Structure formats: C-alpha cells, structure tokens
Amino acid sequence: MIPASTFAFDMSFCGPPPTLATLWGRWNLDPVLLIALVLAGLVAALALRSASRQRQLAAGASWALVATLFVSPLCALTVALFSARVGHHILLTMVVAPLLALALPPEWGRRVKLFPALLVSTVALWLWHAPDFYAAAFTHPAIYWAMQVSLLLAFTWLWLGMLRADNAMAAGLTALSGAIQMGFLGALLVFASGPLYLPHLATTLAFGFSPIEDQQLGGLIMWVPANLPLLGVVIWRLVDALRPERRPAVQ
Structure with missing residues (x-):
C-alpha cells in the first residue's frame, strides 16, 4: 500500500485536511461554486414561480442544504474524516434528494420505473465507497x-x-431493498478488519479518532441513521398498500 503520508491533496476540491484548530476558518468560497449556487437558485425560483407552496419550500430547503454542505467547513472536514x-x-x-424529488412535478414520479432507479442508486453508492474510487x-x-452529482x-x-x-407496495419494497443494501454496506465498514481508505490514514488523529474508529463511525452512520428515512417510507407505503380500500373486493 502507498504510505499514507505520501497521499497528495493538491487537487482536492475542499482543500487539504484541516485540524480541529483550523476547521472553523475553512469556509469554501470558490467563486465558481458560489456562482453556480446563485444561478441554480434563480433558475429554481423562476421554474417554480407558479408551483405549489410545498414544491417551492422543498426546493428552497434543498438549495439551502446544498449550500451548507459545499460552502461550510463540513466540506473541509470530509477531507479529514x-x-x-x-x-x-x-x-x-437521504435529505437533499427527497427534497428535490418533492420539488419536481408529481407526474414525473408516476412514470419512474422503480427497479432501474434502485439499481442505479445502489451501484452509485457502492461504487463511490469502493476504496479506489x-x-x-x-x-x-x-x-x-x-x-x-451522480449520487x-x-x-x-x-x-x-x-x-x-x-404502486404503493412496489414503492415500499423498493425502499426496503434500498435500506437493506445500505445497511449491509454500513455493516461491512463497521466490521472490516482494518482501515480501507488511504486518504484518511494520516488525517483522523487530529480529531481524536484512529482511522479504524473513524471508518467504523462512518459505517454506523450508514447502517443506522441513514436508513431511518427509507424505513419511514417503507412503513408509510406498505401501510398505504394494505389499506382496505386498496384491496381487491372478494368475489
């Protein structure tokens, strides 16, 4: 394995790994990012000017969270941990994506093929958490x-x-499948015998974690809290599917 100390962060979008002392000064004020955020906000505001209040609020909340994720010191922290x-x-x-989905026209969702969407999202999640990628x-x-962007x-x-x-039943089962595969990936990270991610082998100690403890915490986040929105959809959609008025009449 390449020594951790030789891993270069020269081209890292969020910059080099911060320390606890420098973290709060690491706001990402990249001009291209800021211009893109402003343009995206303007486009969304124009596109949704006649939309329902719910769709407008969902779009605004998703924009605010995206801005927080990529401009705040959290961007730099992701380089270290x-x-x-x-x-x-x-x-x-699990938060921005469903908000964006709620901001889009409802009829788009009725045309979505659930299995391809599940397959593509699963591949994207596993691919980008494979150590080399x-x-x-x-x-x-x-x-x-x-x-x-792909995620x-x-x-x-x-x-x-x-x-x-x-199809509420199909939607519920899709959410359950998504929760299972994400939980499985999280469990693999929690129970891995050693640290898998080269960029973090020399960056976690500044925050009080060993690389394996940091990896286990990441796996636990993916295993438990990440699954809560999906499990909420499972319960909602399956309960909806089993309502008496949805059942076919007995002949």
Missing part, C-alpha cells in the same frame, strides 16, 4: 463532482419513484 464524508453523502442522498475523488475536482441524481430519481409511484 471518512465519517464526515459519509455524513455528507447521507445528507445529500473513493480515493480518486480527492485527486481532481472533476472526479469529486462526478461523485457528488444526488441517482437518489433523486429513486426518491421520486418511492414518493410518487402509484
């Missing part, structure tokens, strides 16, 4: 944004179907 990067991804896929995201901003788009597609599909 695997658990912070996992938390960042969970907020992106994960490490690559620190080596160039283009790879970093490929990670972030957001894949899970927005999935949430659009889970929240809007007419």
Whole structure:
C-alpha cells in the first residue's frame, strides 16, 4: 500500500485536511461554486414561480442544504474524516434528494420505473465507497463532482419513484431493498478488519479518532441513521398498500 503520508491533496476540491484548530476558518468560497449556487437558485425560483407552496419550500430547503454542505467547513472536514464524508453523502442522498424529488412535478414520479432507479442508486453508492474510487475523488475536482452529482441524481430519481409511484407496495419494497443494501454496506465498514481508505490514514488523529474508529463511525452512520428515512417510507407505503380500500373486493 502507498504510505499514507505520501497521499497528495493538491487537487482536492475542499482543500487539504484541516485540524480541529483550523476547521472553523475553512469556509469554501470558490467563486465558481458560489456562482453556480446563485444561478441554480434563480433558475429554481423562476421554474417554480407558479408551483405549489410545498414544491417551492422543498426546493428552497434543498438549495439551502446544498449550500451548507459545499460552502461550510463540513466540506473541509470530509477531507479529514471518512465519517464526515459519509455524513455528507447521507445528507445529500437521504435529505437533499427527497427534497428535490418533492420539488419536481408529481407526474414525473408516476412514470419512474422503480427497479432501474434502485439499481442505479445502489451501484452509485457502492461504487463511490469502493476504496479506489473513493480515493480518486480527492485527486481532481472533476472526479469529486462526478461523485457528488451522480449520487444526488441517482437518489433523486429513486426518491421520486418511492414518493410518487402509484404502486404503493412496489414503492415500499423498493425502499426496503434500498435500506437493506445500505445497511449491509454500513455493516461491512463497521466490521472490516482494518482501515480501507488511504486518504484518511494520516488525517483522523487530529480529531481524536484512529482511522479504524473513524471508518467504523462512518459505517454506523450508514447502517443506522441513514436508513431511518427509507424505513419511514417503507412503513408509510406498505401501510398505504394494505389499506382496505386498496384491496381487491372478494368475489
């Protein structure tokens, strides 16, 4: 394995790993990012000017959270801690993505094919948490944004179907499948025999974690809290599917 001390963060979008002392000064004021956020907000405001209040609020909340994820010191913290990067991804896929899905036209969700959406989101999640692909995201901003955008788009597609599909049973089972695969990945990280992610082998001690403890915390985040929104959908959709008025009449 390449020594951890030789891993270069020169092209990391969020900069070099911070320490606890420097973290709160690490706001990401990249001009391209700020311009993109402003333009995205303006486009959303124009596109949704005639939409329902619920859709407008969902779009505004998703924009605010995206701005927080990529501008606040959390961006820098994800360079130092695997658990912070996992938390960042969970907020992106389990909070921003469903908010975006709620901001989109409801009829889009009724046309979503649930299995392809589940498959693509699962592949994206596992691919970007494979050690080599994960490490690559620190080596160039283009790879970093490929990670972030692909995760957001894949899970927005999935949430659009889970929240809007007419087939409540299929939506509930899709959410359950998503929770199972995410929980399995989290469990693998918790019970791994050693640290897997090269970028964090020399960056976690500044925050009081060993690399394996940081990885275990990240796995635990993915295993438990990340699954709560999905399990909420499972309960809601399956209960809806089993309502008496949805059952076929007995002949």
